Amino acid sequence: MPKNKLLAIFAPLEIAQQDLNAVLQKAVCKKFLPKTLINQGEGCLGFMLVLHGNIRAYIIGENAKEITLFSLKANECCVVCSHCALHSINYHILLESSENTEVLIVPERVFVALKDKYPQLANFTLELLAKRLNQTIATLEQAMFKPLASRVREFLHANQHNNEVMMSHENIANHLGSAREVVSRILKEMEKQGEIKLSRKKIVLQEKR
Amino acid sequence: MPKNKLLAIFAPLEIAQQDLNAVLQKAVCKKFLPKTLINQGEGCLGFMLVLHGNIRAYIIGENAKEITLFSLKANECCVVCSHCALHSINYHILLESSENTEVLIVPERVFVALKDKYPQLANFTLELLAKRLNQTIATLEQAMFKPLASRVREFLHANQHNNEVMMSHENIANHLGSAREVVSRILKEMEKQGEIKLSRKKIVLQEKR
Numbered sequence: 058m059p060k061n062k063l064l065a066i067f068a069p070l071e072i073a074q075q076d077l078n079a080v081l082q083k084a085v086c087k088k089f090l091p092k093t094l095i096n097q098g099e100g101c102l103g104f105m106l107v108l109h110g111n112i113r114a115y116i117i118g119e120n121a122k123e124i125t126l127f128s129l130k131a132n133e134c135c136v137v138c139s140h141c142a143l144h145s146i147n148y149h150i151l152l153e154s155s156e157n158t159e160v161l162i163v164p165e166r167v168f169v170a171l172k173d174k175y176p177q178l179a180n181f182t183l184e185l186l187a188k189r190l191n192q193t194i195a196t197l198e199q200a201m202f203k204p205l206a207s208r209v210r211e212f213l214h215a216n217q218h219n220n221e222v223m224m225s226h227e228n229i230a231n232h233l234g235s236a237r238e239v240v241s242r243i244l245k246e247m248e249k250q251g252e253i254k255l256s257r258k259k260i261v262l263q264e265k266r
Numbered sequence: 267m268p269k270n271k272l273l274a275i276f277a278p279l280e281i282a283q284q285d286l287n288a289v290l291q292k293a294v295c296k297k298f299l300p301k302t303l304i305n306q307g308e309g310c311l312g313f314m315l316v317l318h319g320n321i322r323a324y325i326i327g328e329n330a331k332e333i334t335l336f337s338l339k340a341n342e343c344c345v346v347c348s349h350c351a352l353h354s355i356n357y358h359i360l361l362e363s364s365e366n367t368e369v370l371i372v373p374e375r376v377f378v379a380l381k382d383k384y385p386q387l388a389n390f391t392l393e394l395l396a397k398r399l400n401q402t403i404a405t406l407e408q409a410m411f412k413p414l415a416s417r418v419r420e421f422l423h424a425n426q427h428n429n430e431v432m433m434s435h436e437n438i439a440n441h442l443g444s445a446r447e448v449v450s451r452i453l454k455e456m457e458k459q460g461e462i463k464l465s466r467k468k469i470v471l472q473e474k475r
Binding site: 116118119120122124126150172173174175176179180182183186187189190193194196197198200201202203234 | 327329
């Protein structure tokens with residue numbers, strides 16, 4: 058039962074059995090195809106645990122450029138989402154599945170009631186939020202102070218499977234807050250240096266000789 | 267008694283009188299001259315309330331460039347600081363007084379014990395942290411997607427007193443994550459357009475005709 062994965066999170070927080078039962082009973086499982094906007098319109102979904110897949114949290118600027126703030130992988134919880142349930146996060150953070158993704162959601166009302174009852178859960182939420190703040194500051198630092206070529210190189214290495222990155226140049230630009238043309242120029246320079254090989258919708262990292 | 271200002275924050279959180287008394291008794295008042303690094307070396311000071319003055323929270327990149335994440339003005343609390351007391355915020359956020367500043371500090375140990383006892387205080391802390399996350403995301407969006415010239419213009423208007431900004435070009439660059447030369451070039455262009463007048467260590471905003 059995937060719902061039992063919630064127990065691993067909530068049980069150590071000294072939550073009474075009947076409240077744990079309510080969490081398991083009220084939690085819902087949702088599946089998303091790749092590139093699905095998860096929180097459009099409906100605001101916040103509640104407390105979310107990623108079962109498998111990957112969710113990208115990002116913002117869009119006035120000029121329609123995007124930048125990824127952080128990603129949520131399997132077994133990670135979404136505190137931004139759970140917290141915006143409390144109407145404290147006004148910023149428009151968009152959540153999008155990067156691949157086939159399955160999540161468990163504890164509805165807002167259930168989660169908030171528990172958080173108000175158990176200081177341990179409030180502290181847990183606080184720690185998750187602190188983690189997102191750290192990640193956002195790290196993103197800010199990289200975006201501001203690191204040359205884009207280094208960021209493209211790191212991004213490719215962080216997102217390769219078997220030395221392949223199945224993403225368009227535009228996708229990569231959207232992760233890094235840049236423009237497609239600029240990323241394409243950097244990728245072509247990397248190909249010239251023998252670091253990568255470019256083909257349609259795929260980038261192959263070359264072994265270092 | 268400035269310490270009573272803490273009551274305005276803690277009393278509505280349904281904290282028992284004896285715990286409130288402990289907060290008032292243990293709180294310490296600290297004064298900082300302008301441009302003093304507040305959290306150097308000693309990690310976190312505890313829960314901080316700004317009585318008057320201004321504190322700038324910023325990061326420094328590898329290339330020694332700086333960018334301001336957010337500012338704390340009179341009557342604002344520092345949750346980042348109180349929270350790093352919990353060892354969840356690892357990112358090196360620096361706090362510096364921008365002017366003569368006076369703060370009240372509830373030491374880490376006192377604050378954490380209270381937060382663990384009162385879910386309302388944990389929720390209050392959560393909301394403050396969410397606010398800092400919002401501010402950091404707003405900073406990121408501006409820095410990534412807004413032309414520097416617009417950001418310089420907005421910064422001048424936000425930091426003027428009687429149409430004067432008493433800051434060096436380097437100070438402004440440090441707030442905005444840019445370099446002095448770039449900011450100087452923008453300021454000179456603004457002067458040419460009749461928007462501002464530059465003089466030593468002072469920028470005067472011109473009335474729109």
